Amino acid sequence: MPPATATLRPGMRAVLARPHVTAMLAGTLVGRLPTAMAPIALLLAVRADGGPVLLGGALAACYGLAAAFGQPLLGRLVDRTRLAPITALSTAVASAAFTALAVLGAADHPLAAAGLAALAGAATPPLEAGLRALWPRLVPDPDAHRAAYTLDSVSQETVFVTGPLLATALCQLASPAAALAACALTGAAGSLAVILRPPARWRPPATRAGHWTGPLRSHGLLLLLAAMALLGANLGSFSVLAVALADRHAIGWLAGLLPALLAVGSLLGGLVYARSPWNLPLPRQLVYASAGYAICFAPLLITTAPPLTASLSTLPGLYLAPLLAIAFQLADRLAPVGTATEAAAWLIAIIGVGQALGTALAGRLAEHGPAAVAALPVLAAALAAAVLLTRTDLLEPATTAPEKTA
Template identity: 65%
Template sequence: MHPASTDRPRPTSREVLARPHVRALLAGTLVGRLPTAMAPLALLLAVRAEGGPVVLGAVLAALYGLAGAVGQPLLGRLVDRTRLGIVSALAASVAFTAFALLAATDLATRPLIAGALAVLAGAATPPLEAGLRALWPRLVPDPAEQRVAFTLDSVSQEIVFVAGPLGATVLCELLSPTAALLACAIVGGIGAAIVATRPPAGWPPAERREVHWSGPLRSRGLLVLLAAMLCLGVNLGAFNVLAIGLADRTGAGWLTGLLPAALSVGSLLGGISYTRSPWPFSPQRQLLAAAGGYAVCFTPMLFATFPLAALAFGVVPGLYLSPLLACAFALCDGLAPKGAVTEAAAWLVAVVGVGQAVGTAIAGRLADHGTTPVAALAVFAAFLAAAVLLPRTDLLTPHPTTSQETSA
């Protein structure tokens, strides 16, 4: 893809949303992805409500997240060989059943059953995010409009991770953790149904082609991109622990929820700005600029000592987060071998999730030594994401007629 042309008006979000099926698919995907942000907190609160140990809730939440990271590439490969609609519908049915059984199970007294159901629910997460991102080039063929579409998609992700935990908390407080787990089943099913019933979900793959067993991982450029996004995931995972540490350190308990929200607010603002004012250089350079800007703007978190200063420091790096994700997914489509675009997008989703799990685990151990080591981990991971991309921008250039597959 190339930067937007300057001899015609820049496409707006409204114009992209007015295209056929775009609103419905974006809304359905947003709703269907809410369980990924609701379930970990719902599992933690459900175990606590039943008198179980906190560590059990944490293990169940981790199993759910890791199973999702494993399942997404596999389901993405199925989509590339069949249809998004049928794979999403079948996966949503399995996830619905698993969540319903979790709600009916005493998690504290039946940990093995609870663990198996958490794995099943995570692994069966419908591949809505990867599926939509693989469809964007067909829904909005114009490269300038694709940039807007990928940014809207990235902005919606921030909505998911604000609304999901908030919804789970409200349901747990007003009703019960069981209600939150049932809501994961219902909301996920509704979102998958909205997507699966739209005509584009029944479109055959753009190009049917036998793909090597390693799928899109044969693309060296994609591997570079995945490595950078893994580092970004570590940063995001450490950031959640950092929010808890800063809340304890400053005596402002509200920072636990508001600091991640501040990052999301910055990402929303950054996404809006990015759609209205495209950056005047190649997509590869845009990706590097977004990663570098995010890393540099994250550095002040090392010196946050006051609650309001921490909130301000949280907003600023978020300004680069939506552009970073939008550029990553836009390039992912061009770097993927033919016939493996959905699986490639699923791998991108998966590595960010794995990075978050790793970042949370490492930051949790570092938290015993204070907030500074946790902040240092988050900053290091952010700079590492940019450093991975810096010397390899040549590999991030999609070939218009051939895939970036390496020889076997």
């Protein structure tokens, strides 16, 4: 792309200057903090009570799996009603579940803790999917959509920088109960900020897809979901690797630092991507980003030394925000008319499913040491890139959803 053309692309500042964008984005970020805090808080709560990593991983998996089942349903309800009432109801349920977890001894009452973790996950407010479905209406200029989705992905990484560190700090300085209570408070505060904004009360487009499968009848979207499930497994197993390394080396802050460093890399990568002059089709961009992500994870196979692992954790993050920004742009284009929120919710959900399964499997491998756990995120990242390479043609929006408009 010639430099003169690149300068014409609307940037993140132009997107932020649009009405309601800053407030909606800020509320969504605060309201989503529990999704990054809860897995670490649950793992550390079990460890603080003398329970095994396997139980902590199972509780985190219950939370993630339940969120994965709940998000598409909540997304479909948003597509058929509005964002505000669905967010209000789900937030009330999730906050109550987190409050109950804060006063319950997870290691002493594992079944009750699993039920509450599942309830908190299933009631995760559809803030992320709701905002991503609103971008074409918040930012009507199609040329600004790339900047909008990149801003979304980049800013969401602050959740995964702040969330694990906040949860770890609260566990270390106060207690795991304080971290779980903070999940209830931050979720409620962020959701309230979104509910009070006019876009949360906008009615969805009048044209809606009536087929019971919703956006899942798009073959391209199904391929994208398969790859994102593997990406989720990568992220979930990486969190357990961080806890396993913290236990092995008796360095508690590693549990929150390594995921945060991955998110820092993602933040930087997203900023670079937003300024890059790529004119490649979105499917090809997605393949390149997933391949780069997998390659940068490979060095984790050769070391589990804390300083080197911490340094290496930033590298794959450089591709993470671009990968997610491209994936959500494609999901919006591949989804049939009237299913935008549900399509985004499915993408979020499938990442959560993969994350939960990766967490559970890595929790079992943790019994054999960090080296065994390290192989899982590397393998999952490589498989995600391989899946996208199998049928990249299915990701062409024009062939799967020609009727879709911004």
